[in-house]
Amino acid sequence: MNQPILMAHVVFGVGCLLVAVWIFVDVLHASATNQARIRRMSWALAAAMWSAFLIGGYWYVVFYKADKSIILKGPWPFAHDYFMETKEHFVITLLLLATYLPIAASNNLAANREARRLALCVAALVAVLALLAEGHGAIIAMGVKVALLVKPN
Amino acid sequence: MENPAVSKHTISFGLALALCAVLNALLVIAKEKSKGVAEWMQKMTGNHWVTHVAIVLVVYLVLGFGLAGMNRGQGSKTTVHRLTGIVYLGVIAGVLIVLGFYLVAD
Numbered sequence: 001m002n003q004p005i006l007m008a009h010v011v012f013g014v015g016c017l018l019v020a021v022w023i024f025v026d027v028l029h030a031s032a033t034n035q036a037r038i039r040r041m042s043w044a045l046a047a048a049m050w051s052a053f054l055i056g057g058y059w060y061v062v063f064y065k066a067d068k069s070i071i072l073k074g075p076w077p078f079a080h081d082y083f084m085e086t087k088e089h090f091v092i093t094l095l096l097l098a099t100y101l102p103i104a105a106s107n108n109l110a111a112n113r114e115a116r117r118l119a120l121c122v123a124a125l126v127a128v129l130a131l132l133a134e135g136h137g138a139i140i141a142m143g144v145k146v147a148l149l150v151k152p153n
Numbered sequence: 154m155e156n157p158a159v160s161k162h163t164i165s166f167g168l169a170l171a172l173c174a175v176l177n178a179l180l181v182i183a184k185e186k187s188k189g190v191a192e193w194m195q196k197m198t199g200n201h202w203v204t205h206v207a208i209v210l211v212v213y214l215v216l217g218f219g220l221a222g223m224n225r226g227q228g229s230k231t232t233v234h235r236l237t238g239i240v241y242l243g244v245i246a247g248v249l250i251v252l253g254f255y256l257v258a259d
Contacts, residue, residue, distance in 0.1 A: 061200050082255050088202055089181050089251045092209050093174045093244055099213075100170050107159045114233035115159050118167070121237050125244050132248075 002063040005055055010137065012052035016098060017130035019045040023101070024123040030109040030116050038119075042105040045126065049098030053091065060088060067144050074147020079140050087136035094129040097122055161228025165220035166213075167236045168229060171243025173213045178250035180205055185258055 019041055026038050064084075071080040104122050107115035184191040184201060194204040221228045231239070 057203075057206070061203065085255050086252050089177060089205070090248045092177050092206055093247055096170050096173055096209070096213055097244065100166055103160070103163055103166050107163055112158055112233075114237070115163070118159075118163070118233055118237045118240070121240055125241070129244075129248065 002059060005059050005063070009052055009056040009059060010134075012048045012055065013130060013134060013137070016045055016048040016052055017127060017134065019048060020123050020127040020130060023105070024120060024127060027105075027109060027116055027119045027123060030119075032110050035108070035110050038109060039102065039105050042102040046098050046102050049095055049126075049130075053095050056091070067140075070147045071140070071143040074143060074150055076139075076143040076146050079143020083136045083139045083143070087133055087140070090129060091133055094126065094133060097126045097129065101126065159233050161221045162217065164229050164231050164233070164236055165223075166217040167240050168220055168231060169213050169216035171239045172216060173209050174243045174247030175250075176212060176247075177205075177209050178247040178254070180208065181251055182254055185254070 023038060023041050023045060026034050026041065030038065068080050068084070071077060071084075101119070101122050104115070104119045107119075109116045109119055184194055184205070191201055194201040197204040198207065223229050
């Protein structure tokens with residue numbers, strides 16, 4: 001039963017995406033009153049991303065081989081050849097961004113415009129890459145599905 | 154332009170992030186183009202991807218703490234304004250190299 005592991009990976013990934021958008025909006029309105037919340041949410045984002053990464057990494061190393069062979073025999077081999085190959089590598093950059101966000105958010109965002117701009121940049125990049133990862137994951141899952149739906153001649 | 158009240162780790166780990174995003178992409182090309190590199194990465198941990206992740210994370214930490222120790226412990230003199238541009242550039246370049254490489258790779 002590896003489906004709960006995979007679903008946990010997706011849940012933490014979506015959580016990371018939602019929190020990134022939350023932080024982006026909060027940083028746009030950074031003040032003395034929401035600064036502590038921005039920092040807490042940045043740590044929550046890092047925790048969500050590390051959870052998604054470790055769970056997904058475990059699933060990839062232990063279970064993905066079976067899915068890969070199904071995908072490659074099906075009508076959507078590009079689900080592995082392009083989408084899995086790219087996803088497994090650009091998420092490393094996403095992990096670094098998520099790890100860096102609490103550092104960027106530790107500065108005085110209410111008073112420092114440049115620090116605010118940096119935090120916005122990191123939160124935006126996290127949101128875009130997390131969305132890209134979710135889309136890639138959906139195509140990989142669809143690659144397995146369409147392969148299993150193919151009727152043998 | 155000076156750094157108005159940001160920690161030295163904000164600058165050093167930001168630079169490390171941008172550099173590691175590009176390193177990540179270069180590692181992809183290296184292991185896909187060189188059988189020797191791919192085999193070495195596979196042998197190191199039993200899985201090429203685990204080795205890849207480990208290399209990027211170790212370099213990130215070494216660069217982050219190393220750059221923070223520059224200038225007698227005061228850290229890099231890069232401004233926050235410039236750092237933001239470097240982070241954008243490094244991350245976008247790194248991701249585009251990965252996305253583009255697999256489009257044209259055999």
